[in-house]
Amino acid sequence: MAHTNESVVSEFVLLGLSDSWELQLLLFFFSSMFYVTSLMGNLLIVFSVTYDFHLHSPMYFLLANLSFLDMGICSITAPKMIYDLFRKHKAISFGGCITQIFFIHTIGGTEMVLLIATAFDRYIAICKPLQYLTIMSPQKCILILLTSWILGFIHSVAQLAFVVDLPFCGPNVLDSFYCDLPQLIKLACTETNRLEFIVVANSGLISVGSFFILIISYIFILVTVQHSSSGLPKALSTLSAHVTVVVLFFGPLIFFYTWPFSSSHLDKFLAMFDAVLTPFLNPVIYTLRNKEMKVALKKLCHQLVSYRKLS
Numbered sequence: 001m002a003h004t005n006e007s008v009v010s011e012f013v014l015l016g017l018s019d020s021w022e023l024q025l026l027l028f029f030f031s032s033m034f035y036v037t038s039l040m041g042n043l044l045i046v047f048s049v050t051y052d053f054h055l056h057s058p059m060y061f062l063l064a065n066l067s068f069l070d071m072g073i074c075s076i077t078a079p080k081m082i083y084d085l086f087r088k089h090k091a092i093s094f095g096g097c098i099t100q101i102f103f104i105h106t107i108g109g110t111e112m113v114l115l116i117a118t119a120f121d122r123y124i125a126i127c128k129p130l131q132y133l134t135i136m137s138p139q140k141c142i143l144i145l146l147t148s149w150i151l152g153f154i155h156s157v158a159q160l161a162f163v164v165d166l167p168f169c170g171p172n173v174l175d176s177f178y179c180d181l182p183q184l185i186k187l188a189c190t191e192t193n194r195l196e197f198i199v200v201a202n203s204g205l206i207s208v209g210s211f212f213i214l215i216i217s218y219i220f221i222l223v224t225v226q227h228s229s230s231g232l233p234k235a236l237s238t239l240s241a242h243v244t245v246v247v248l249f250f251g252p253l254i255f256f257y258t259w260p261f262s263s264s265h266l267d268k269f270l271a272m273f274d275a276v277l278t279p280f281l282n283p284v285i286y287t288l289r290n291k292e293m294k295v296a297l298k299k300l301c302h303q304l305v306s307y308r309k310l311s
Contacts, residue, residue, distance in 0.1 A: 009168035012097055012187070014090040015175045017081070017268055024085045031085075034276045035078045041283035042067035048296040055296055058136035059125065062118045063286060063293075065145055069114065070279035072107045076100060077178040077275045084177065097179035098164060102156050104180060105203070108253070110152030112210045115246060117144045119217040122242060126235050127224045159202055162195055176268060178275070182256065204257035211250040218243055241285050248278045 017027055049055045049064035077100065084090040092100070124135050159181060166188040174183050181199050185192045218239050225235045252274040256267070287293050 009094060009170060009172045009187075011091045011093045011172065012179065012184075013173045014084065014092060014177055015173065016084055016090045016177050017272070028082060028085045031078065031082050031272070031276055034280045035074055035082065038074050038276065038280035038283070039071055041287075042071045042279065044297055044300060045283050045286070045293070046071075048293065048300050052296040052299065054292060058121055058132075058138075058141050059118075060293075061141050062114060062121055062144075065148075066111065066114055066118070067283060069107050069111045070282050072103070073111070074275055074279040076103050076107070077271075081177045081272070081275065090177075092179060094168070097184065098160065100179045101163075101181060101184070102160055104178075105156035105159060106149075106152045108152070109155035109206075110148045111249065112206065113148035113151050114145075115249065116210060116213060116217075117148065118242060119214050122238060123217060123221050126221055126238070155202070155206070159199065162198060166190065166192075166195075176271065178271065180256070180271075200257055203253070207250055207253040207257055211246065211254060214246050214250075215243075241290070244285050245282055248281060249274075252278075 018024055045067040046064045049060045080092070121136055125132050128135070163181065163184065166185070167190055168187055169189040171187060174187070176183055181203070182196070185195050185199065188195075221235055221239065252270040255270055287297060
């Protein structure tokens with residue numbers, strides 16, 4: 001078959017999560033609830049950090065941007081997944097599939113860099129408190145944010161550059177509820193071993209490398225403050241929330257891109273966990289472990305209630 005830059009396949013059929021009516025109903029209820037709650041929770045964090053001057057610090061600036069990214073992550077796949085639950089013909093266009101992959105990897109790559117920046121922020125705050133505001137100045141925070149988005153964009157485009165010109169001539173069935181590179185590449189009408197290796201090298205190694213950088217940095221912080229009677233409890237309290245978020249974020253990613261034994265049901269469960277539950281849990285974890293954030297959220301909710309009563 002002659003090579004062509006034109007894809008014969010115009011859409012991909014998604015098998016979705018389940019054909020069982022009872023399970024679809026259950027998934028619809030819980031997915032909708034977690035999606036709306038995660039949007040509201042992360043939006044409250046963004047508004048609280050923006051409007052409460054007590055939270056105008058580098059740590060909360062990074063936290064607000066992580067919450068903004070979590071809103072993006074859950075909005076890439078969750079709305080279509082919920083919409084498709086009761087549809088017999090679940091499909092996504094070729095352009096829609098590429099767009100979904102682009103945003104998944106752009107936002108995912110950006111969040112990886114921001115999580116590393118958050119670990120650096122905690123290291124400076126705990127180990128070098130006197131230099132904290134000098135090192136983590138507003139200009140540096142903006143630079144970190146811009147760098148995160150640029151690296152996320154480069155990471156995504158670098159992978160898609162190898163995929164957009166692949167010939168797709170059938171089959172066009174994806175055993176998932178969304179598009180991602182590992183499943184899409186396998187449908188190409190050409191030899192894909194090299195491309196699959198590139199995906200693992202790009203996404204897999206970056207995920208594993210970032211995860212270990214973060215864990216090592218947290219261990220380094222704890223070792224640095226272990227002899228301080230007041231510093232260690234505070235460091236443990238702060239870092240426990242960050243470590244939990246890091247594990248929730250990187251766990252599914254590492255499985256998707258490095259685990260050699262694919263399992264359809266487990267892949268779908270982890271993908272759903274990553275798309276809906278992780279963005280829901282992140283604001284819960286950060287809020288429960290942070291007194292200032294609790295106060296700010298209560299104040300914001302009180303203002304919203306007061307405004308509603310007046311209107």
